[in-house]
Amino acid sequence: MSGLEVRDVTVAYGAAVAVDAACLAVERGQIAAIVGPSGCGKSSLLGAIAGIVSYTGTVCWEGQDLGRLPVHQRGVGLVFQDGQLFPHRTVVRNIAYGLEATGVPAPERAARVQELLELVGLEGYGERGIDELSGGERQRVALARSLAPRPRVLALDEPLSSLDAALRARLAVDVRDILRDQGTTAIVVTHDLAEAEVMADRILTMEAGRITGERAG
Amino acid sequence: MTVRARSPRLTPRGAWLAAAPLAFLGVFFVVPTLAILARGAQEALGGSIPWSRIADATGTTAVLASAATLGSLVLGLPATWALFRRSWRGARLAVAAVTVPFVLPTVVVAAAFRAATRGAAWASEEPGVWLVILAALVFFNIAVVVRIVGPVWAALDDRTYWAARTLGASPWRAARTVTLPALSRAIAAAAAAVWLFCSTSFGVVIVIGGGRVATVDTEAWLQTQQFLNLGAAAVLGVLQIAMVATAFALAGLLARRARVAPALAAQRDAPRARGARERVVIVAALVPAGALLALPLVTLVVRSLTTRDGIGLGNYRLLLTEGALGGSGTTAPQALGTSLVTALAVAVIATVLALAMATFIAARPSLAWLHGALLLPLGVSSVVVGLGVLLTLARPAAALGPDIGPRLLIPAAHIVVALPLAVSVILPAVRGIDARLLAAAATLGAGPARVWRTVQWPLARRATFMAAGLCAAVSLGEFGASAFLARPGAQTLPTLMFRLLGRPGAENVGMAFAIAVILALATAAIALAADPSARPARAASALTSSAQAAPDRAASAGRLS
Numbered sequence: 001m002s003g004l005e006v007r008d009v010t011v012a013y014g015a016a017v018a019v020d021a022a023c024l025a026v027e028r029g030q031i032a033a034i035v036g037p038s039g040c041g042k043s044s045l046l047g048a049i050a051g052i053v054s055y056t057g058t059v060c061w062e063g064q065d066l067g068r069l070p071v072h073q074r075g076v077g078l079v080f081q082d083g084q085l086f087p088h089r090t091v092v093r094n095i096a097y098g099l100e101a102t103g104v105p106a107p108e109r110a111a112r113v114q115e116l117l118e119l120v121g122l123e124g125y126g127e128r129g130i131d132e133l134s135g136g137e138r139q140r141v142a143l144a145r146s147l148a149p150r151p152r153v154l155a156l157d158e159p160l161s162s163l164d165a166a167l168r169a170r171l172a173v174d175v176r177d178i179l180r181d182q183g184t185t186a187i188v189v190t191h192d193l194a195e196a197e198v199m200a201d202r203i204l205t206m207e208a209g210r211i212t213g214e215r216a217g
Numbered sequence: 218m219t220v221r222a223r224s225p226r227l228t229p230r231g232a233w234l235a236a237a238p239l240a241f242l243g244v245f246f247v248v249p250t251l252a253i254l255a256r257g258a259q260e261a262l263g264g265s266i267p268w269s270r271i272a273d274a275t276g277t278t279a280v281l282a283s284a285a286t287l288g289s290l291v292l293g294l295p296a297t298w299a300l301f302r303r304s305w306r307g308a309r310l311a312v313a314a315v316t317v318p319f320v321l322p323t324v325v326v327a328a329a330f331r332a333a334t335r336g337a338a339w340a341s342e343e344p345g346v347w348l349v350i351l352a353a354l355v356f357f358n359i360a361v362v363v364r365i366v367g368p369v370w371a372a373l374d375d376r377t378y379w380a381a382r383t384l385g386a387s388p389w390r391a392a393r394t395v396t397l398p399a400l401s402r403a404i405a406a407a408a409a410a411v412w413l414f415c416s417t418s419f420g421v422v423i424v425i426g427g428g429r430v431a432t433v434d435t436e437a438w439l440q441t442q443q444f445l446n447l448g449a450a451a452v453l454g455v456l457q458i459a460m461v462a463t464a465f466a467l468a469g470l471l472a473r474r475a476r477v478a479p480a481l482a483a484q485r486d487a488p489r490a491r492g493a494r495e496r497v498v499i500v501a502a503l504v505p506a507g508a509l510l511a512l513p514l515v516t517l518v519v520r521s522l523t524t525r526d527g528i529g530l531g532n533y534r535l536l537l538t539e540g541a542l543g544g545s546g547t548t549a550p551q552a553l554g555t556s557l558v559t560a561l562a563v564a565v566i567a568t569v570l571a572l573a574m575a576t577f578i579a580a581r582p583s584l585a586w587l588h589g590a591l592l593l594p595l596g597v598s599s600v601v602v603g604l605g606v607l608l609t610l611a612r613p614a615a616a617l618g619p620d621i622g623p624r625l626l627i628p629a630a631h632i633v634v635a636l637p638l639a640v641s642v643i644l645p646a647v648r649g650i651d652a653r654l655l656a657a658a659a660t661l662g663a664g665p666a667r668v669w670r671t672v673q674w675p676l677a678r679r680a681t682f683m684a685a686g687l688c689a690a691v692s693l694g695e696f697g698a699s700a701f702l703a704r705p706g707a708q709t710l711p712t713l714m715f716r717l718l719g720r721p722g723a724e725n726v727g728m729a730f731a732i733a734v735i736l737a738l739a740t741a742a743i744a745l746a747a748d749p750s751a752r753p754a755r756a757a758s759a760l761t762s763s764a765q766a767a768p769d770r771a772a773s774a775g776r777l778s
Contacts, residue, residue, distance in 0.1 A: 052656040054224055071225055071659035072667075078660040084653045088675045097671070098661030149662050 002062055003028040003185060004049070004153050009057035011044040018044035020209035021057065026153070026202075031179055031186045033200035034211075035193055041209040042189040046155045049187065050078040061152050072101070077151035081158040083142040085130045091117075091141050092126040098149035116144040119178055136167045143175060147182055154179070156188045160195065172198040227652075227659045229669050230580030235587070238570040238636065246594050246633045249605025250458070256608060257455035260448030267440075267449060274436035275456060281347070281422070281432060282415035285354035289411045290404065292355060292509065293362030295502035300363060301371040303499055304487040311503070312363070318510060319360040320744040321737055322694020323420030324711040326353055328733035329513035330425055331718065332520040335726070346426055352509060353421045358411040359506050365407040366400060371487065373399055409468030416460055417598035420696040424715060433457050434600040438700060447608065454601050461596050514737075521730035525723065532727035533735075547708040549732065556693055556710040560743075563631040563692035568685040570632070571639030576673065578640075579647040588644060595637045599630070599697030606630050607701045623704055630698035635688040642687060646680030647673060686747020690740045710736055 004026045011019040019041040026032045034042050047053030051071040059066045066074045077098075085094050095116055099109040117123050120140040125133070133141065139159055146154055159175065160168045176199045179186050190196050196203050205213045260266060300312050318326065330353040334340035340349050373396070381391040397404075419434040428439060437453035440446045524531035536549035547555070578587055594602065606626055614622030650673060658668045696711040703712040710732055717729035 047656075050656070050660050051225055052227065052659065070664070071227060071656070072662050072664045074660075075662075076660060078657065080653055080657060084651065084657040086654065086658075086672060097658065097663070100671075101658075101662035101664075101667055145657075145661065151660075 003030065004187075005058075005060040005063075006045075006049060007058045007060070009045065009048050009055050009059065011041070011048050011053055011055045017209055019048060019055070022206070022209065022211050024204055024211050026185055026187060028185055029183050030202065031176065031184075031188065031200045032202045032204060033188045033190060033196035034204050034206050035190060035196045036206035038191055040206050042191075042206055043157050045206070046078065046157050046187065046189050049153070050074070050076045050155050052078070075152040077146035077149070077154040079139075079142050079146050079154065079156040079159045082162055083138045085138060085141055085145070087130050089130070090126065091122065091128050091130070091133070094130070094141055095145045095148050097145060102149050104149075112148055116148055119147075119181065120144045121174070135163050136171060139163065139171065140174075143178065147178070147184065150182075152185065154184050154186045156186060158190055159188065161190065161192070168192075168195065169198075175199060226580075226665060227655045227668055228580045228673060229576055229665045231577075234573045234577035238574040238591075241570060242591070242594070242633065242636065245606060245610070245629045246602065249609045250597065250601065252609045253451050253454040253601065253605050254458070256448065256451035257453075261452050261455075264448040264452075265446070266452055267446075270431065270436060271433075271449070271453060271456070274431045274433050274453065275460075277430065278416050278432040278434075278460065281350065281354065281430075282412050285351055285358065285415040286408050286411045288351060288355040289358035289362050290408060292506045293359040293407075294366065294404070296359065296506040297363050297366050297370055299499045299502040301367040302487050303495070304489050305496075305499065308487075312367070315363050315506065315510065316360045317741070318357050319364070320690055320740055321357075322696065322711060322740055323357070323418060324424055324696045324714055325517075325694065325733045325737045325740075326356055326513070327421045327424030328714065328718065328730060329353075329517035330356070330421075331726075332730055332733075333513040333516040335520065343429070346429055350422055350425050350430060353425060353513075354415045354418060356509055356513065357418075357421070358414060359510065361411050361414065362407045365410060366403045369403040370400060405468065405471040409464060409471065413461065413464050413468075413596070416464065417457070417600070417697075419598060419600045419700070420711070423700070424718060427719065433460065434598050434697070437600055437604060441604065441607070441701060450604055451608070454604050457598050457601050461598070465596065517730055517737075518734055521727065521734045524727060532724075532731040535724060535728050536731055546705040547713055549710075549713065549728070552708045552710045552713040552732075553735070555707060559628045559631060559709060560689040560692040562628050563635055564685040564689040566628075567632045567635040567639050567688045568643075568681060571636055571643050571684060572677070572681055574636075574640050575644040575647045575677070576669065578644060579650075588640065591640050592637045594633050599634050599695065600701070602630050602633050603698030603701030606633075606698070623702070624707055626702045627699050627707075627709065628692075630702060631692040631695050632688075634695060634698065635691045638691060639684040639688050642684040643677060643680050646677040650676050683747045686743050690743045690747075693740050693743065694736060 006022060006024045008021045008023060009019055010017065010021050022041070022045055024032070024034075034045065036042050044053055048055035048057075049059055051059075051066065051069070051074045061075070066076070086097065089097070092113055095113045096109055099112060104112070113126070117126055120143055122137060122140055122144070125137065125141075130138065130141075139162075143156075143159065156175075160171050163171065172195050175188075179199075188196065188199050190199075193203075203215050204211050205215070296315060300308055300315065330349050334345075334349050337345075339345035377399070378391050378395050381395045382388070386394065416432075417434060419432075419438070422430055422432050423435045423438060426435065428435075428443075431439065433453050433456050437450040437457070440449040440453065521532055522528050522530070538548075574587075574591065578584055606629065610626060610629075611623070614626055616622065617625070655668055655672060658672050663671060694711060695709075696715070699709050699712050700715065703709060708716070714729045714732040714736070717725045717732070
């Protein structure tokens, strides 16, 4: 099949099983949301897909098992709830990070960073330090940083939940438009059903470590 | 199917990172220490061991360390209260001043007390010299008490104290029944640390006491240098290790028995000093400690400037002449050169090894115990380090050539002493980096090496430079191990100073004091340069904001802040 396929993925921390044989598939270019109560294993599942958490089972892209690839070669981007921007780098250098890591030449890099700054509505913010940004601006930078190296799949872990309600509603629409614009295959984890409905094409529900159902977004 | 504890590799964590530091400590610490244990056991069974001398030395060590611990607490606790529980103008400066002795080399402090008591007959005779040594040990360890107890006391919630007062307790009774129990764990920790420092304090005892007061450390040195009885020295080394182990065990026991977890306040502003009476109490609490700290240092400087022809730089000028040989075959400028080169080499090598070790330990939580094991060289006396290296490596080093090999032993011993300190400074910084920040870098396509270079290193750089400064300062002032390993023609500043102090003549002593002042200034300068709290944070933020206008500088400024 095309796109992302997750089969029987299990994540355990010692004796505690966070994700229990979860299965899901996301078509290329589709945006899927995973909704569930806190502690149901959503974040661990995203971590497994990104490769930053050890798991059993398989995660495939276009039929190829990503399991053997180290994190930095999987091509799965991850947007953290609190951004996790590099505090010692400016906005531009944060966004450029993935391009530097994958060896994109400087002129091309600068152009791509500029394009992303415009895409997330932060033109002119490039030389700012991270501590000069508001919460919403930080999440925009985090999104731009993850999109810059054009990941196969972008995983977003509660990307808006650290923001206040009004900003969240506005940014949800923005994020959806940006992901659509880039044609990115994405999985968004959230505990907010309304937010999922705005952002995603499909909504999967998760409970106690398992994907339990699907509803149209 | 659910068994997988290891997390994916995001940062460098290969065994090669730990290989060099561990191999170094193996060759220069573990093998020498084991050699002392083996030699000591063997000699104790059949060698010619001066048992009565050894028993005396052990008794002296225990008595001196215990008395100095008591003295440090008696002078240190009131000072801690005045510095951390009351706020007044200059309190922060006073905290900095009180902790200065912490970074001063032991030989400098010992020289300062020699200077302060010079000419007083009582100070060079049996009971008097003990008092001077005691005072010098207390001088050092007031800083230890203030540093360990201060932060806990400052954070103590004083509402429990006031609760006791409203229940009818007098200030003294409330302090004794409420405050003291809450501080007991910190006080026990401070007492254990002080006792440990005092019982392994070679430099102070040998410089002030000459040969008259023999502790375990100084007796080991005497047996090595004067009686050429390495077997007896090894027995003393075993004793030293046993005493330190006992002290650690006792400290652990004390900490467990002091079961009161203090109630800590969220708000930590000390109340302002109010009323004339309280001001008097604050002054009274600080004066004894302040006088003990200031007088010797002031006299040291004055004496270093005192020559037969009056006040002047005569002693410093003499250092540049052949008269400064001190019978050692090393001139003062040569010793300064040796000390500086050694300090630089130690700073670079110990810091690089520590950084590798910290990266390794931070990436492998299951090996966190390695950090504890790495602290072992800190526990044993530097005399043990020096003696061990002398026992096992002097001959192989000599095989490298008479000029090169022996010269490498002093830096090697310094690295053994400095490495644990460097790891202790760097590891918290590396560990403090959010694991998700590293994961973010990895998901953006950065392999472990790049994650290290672009995230771990920039965020640990400040601590690394701090560690380097600390290593340099430690090396510059190191005396215990150096005293065993220094050879004619290759003295360091502290060993040369010691030799000069031991020679007759006012000029030799004057030059020794001049060297002590130079050592103190150099160490203080390095400590100040390496300590980020001494550097105004404002400069960094100013750089960041001005960098907005100049994009190419933004990156470097961002790294600074």
